[in-house]
Amino acid sequence: MLDWIIDARAPWPPITDQGQRPTCLAVALTTSHEHAADQEVSAEYLHWASGKYPGGRGNPDAAGAALARRGQPPSSQWPYRHETDDSCADYMPPTTVVGPFARRRCNRLLSNVDEARIRPHARRGAAGRS
């Protein structure tokens, strides 16, 4: 039987269903961003904006650059839909996207995780193995 140290799932928002679209990176980053910023932001916009950086959509570096430089508008301005086709030529933000844009660096996404509570347990575990 394993003992829980911290159940980090509890304070996180529900995971968005990405459907069949290859958008797991944008959806995951958006959930992390929403948790860190405590507001709902547009995964669709982040997915689109990732395509503007080297590596393109699905590339972690491109997604990180898009999040830090362009940010994400509120999710209501460009809601995520399962049926959206991001391969068509007219895939771009609708006129409803006006901002504000929440920007964040990827290394700041997990700032809310309580590392201080985990660290002593990790030290004890490491000491027990030696």
Added chain:
Amino acid sequence: MPSKAVTDANTAAQRLHARLHTDYTKPIDVFSVVQQEGIWLVSRPLSAGLYGFYLREGDAAGIVLNADHPEYLQRYTCAHELGHHVLGHRSHLDQPDDVVGPTAGHPVDEVATQAFAGAFLMPLQAINRVLRRLGMPKSRRLDAPDVYAISRELDVSFSASAWQLAALGRIPFQDADRFAKQGAKAAKDAMRPGPPPEGDNRAALFIVEPDARDVPILCRPGDELRLRLPENAATGHIWRIHSPEIPRPAKPQLRWDGRKDATKDAASTPANVTQDISGESLLRLAENRYHPSSLNSDQPGENASVVGQPGTRELVFLVDGPGRAEFNASLSRPWEADRIDTFSITVRIGPAHALNGFAVRQVREHAARVAEG
């Protein structure tokens, strides 16, 4: 320019098909044709250097094939010997070069019978049907895997198919020569990402993709069937096989001593066996792999830095038989009831050899005639 003997041989093959009202939707059944023509047909082990021979004694004629050869080679040899008969030749022993080798410098009779065999087993009508069925337009330049797929559908050898396609102007003669020298193994190796699951180089290889779901598959015991289905595991949607039934390996049992040690009990892993309706195994799952990128990509690994992109589920089955097997699968998330796609195919598996010894029907008909006499 083809010689008159070759032109006459091609014409003779076409006339024979016209007289027999040949069904071009399936491989030409040359064994049945030979029997219908009143020629005795037998398959027996012969010396390694002998493909077969044709005998004519008065009104009686017979063809003997080397039973140690694979079916497609016996079929081609049979068509060659039928050519000797149709073209009015005398008794003849056929060595490898007579049947499948280059024709340069050969007697005109052998050149003509080779042309007859190619035209009879691979007439233009049959090739055009196969090209349509495989989705190969005339504008497409056929590569070695294409030629292999055509040879498999026509149930002829890879090199024979290459030469006939060249003779019909579908591929350049230089390509046919290169393909024939490289052999079927090279073509098959180019169609799969690794080695075959079992070491039978003669086994046929079938690649089945979603657009082929309505194409019936005809194969023989030992053949390799690769089903390639698009899947994006990152979305949670994965293909689940409903038939054949694939038993899951038993889960190992963990035992904890209450302090720091956990031991794993060995789990018995049942063989991956599927059952047909008669209870005999027909399809054996040999591999079940997910390839993160397309198997048809010219640049494997080009999207290695991209996560969450669609990939391919590849299921490799080895075929037993003869008989009939169904494959059914659905694409869904394991925790959801909804299926977003399904895939079904029917596999018909013929006997390893259609001919063994004398043709049974022919012997029975002869016995009946003798009894009536």
